[in-house]
Amino acid sequence: MKPKIYITRKLPDPIVTRLAEVCEIKMWEKEEEPVPREILEKEIQDVEGLYCLLTERIDKPLLNMGTKLKIVSNMAVGYNNIDVAAATEKGIMVTNTPGVLTETTADLTFALLMATSRRLVEASHYLREGKWKTWSPMQLTGQDIYGATLGIFGLGRIGEALAKRAKGFDMKVYYHNRSRKVEVEEVLGIKYVDKEKLLRESDFICVLMPFTPETKNYIGAAELSLMKQSAVLVNTARGGIVDEEALYDALKNGDIWGAGIDVFEEEPVKTNHPLLSLPNVVALPHIGSASVNTRLKMALLAAENLLQGLQGETPKHLVN
Ligand code: DGY
Secondary structure, three states, X not given: OOOEEEEOOOOOHHHHHHHHOOOEEEEOOOOOOOOOHHHHHHHHHHOOEEEEOOOOOEOHHHHHHOOOOOEEEEOOOOOOOEOHHXXXXXXXXXXXXXXXXXXXXXXXXXXXXHHHHOOHHHHHHHHHOOOOOOOOOOOOOOOOOOOOEEEEEOOOHHHHHHHHHHHHOOOEEEEEOOOOOHHHHHHHOOEEOOHHHHHHHOOEEEEOOOOOOOOOOOEOXXXXXXXXXXXXXXXXXXXXXXXXXXXXXXHHOOOOOEEEEOOOOOOOOOOOOXXXXXXXXXXXXOOOOOOHHHHHHHHHHHHHHHHHHHOOOOOOOEOO
């Protein structure tokens, strides 16, 4: 008998076909709408495998309902949406999709850095709204990227990939991380510094660390007050790492120059969120890994993780 699985969002056909070779599938058929909690609570009771996205909160009460559940496969590298400790306690495997989205997310991070510092979105609106009457010396001027100093919080795969891009722009690269990576420093020509030095001396600061209880509000009012007034903050990791209220104040008061944000504490962010009222914010709807190829690779990797777990193998990307 095939093991039963539940998929919390409509997936591309080839992925569903692959899963159906081994499993009996039920799937939430909508692409742009998350599965309602009550449906997930019902479905989880009947399955051995759950294929989910970062939009689902896989907490202890839900895991407790999954009495047959063996594995939760998250189609994301981040897994802060899952109570991993509760899953481990119940002997449920949790998997993620690292590696396949590294370069795409680093591309987007650098793109956001460039868009924010050179005011691309604002400039495009300026033109479309008919405000462009003439060329003028200081019109829509931004911050230079070439040769500037980049500070990276969190030197994982994506942080390293970002550092490589920055080197192409002759940037000086600082990083701060839980642990030093001396070999990587040598290969990439980057420097480990303490948190304060990174904040004080960087022209661009990119947040690329995982969201955990320790990194919640890692960048708050105190950190923002150390940054240069010309600095640009970019967050493509998770919303809760940067205190949004403190960020709003810093941007509004001109304590920092701009922010590029792909992730929010609450997603989707409400359109009346104060940060969205500021011209020096470039805001995106969590699209770091959103290239066609990468999303297909993530979807397939999450499927393979799930199948390995259900077939009695140790999944390649087991996090617990
Ligand atoms: C992840 O994988 O954690 C990203 O946030 C979405 O690709």
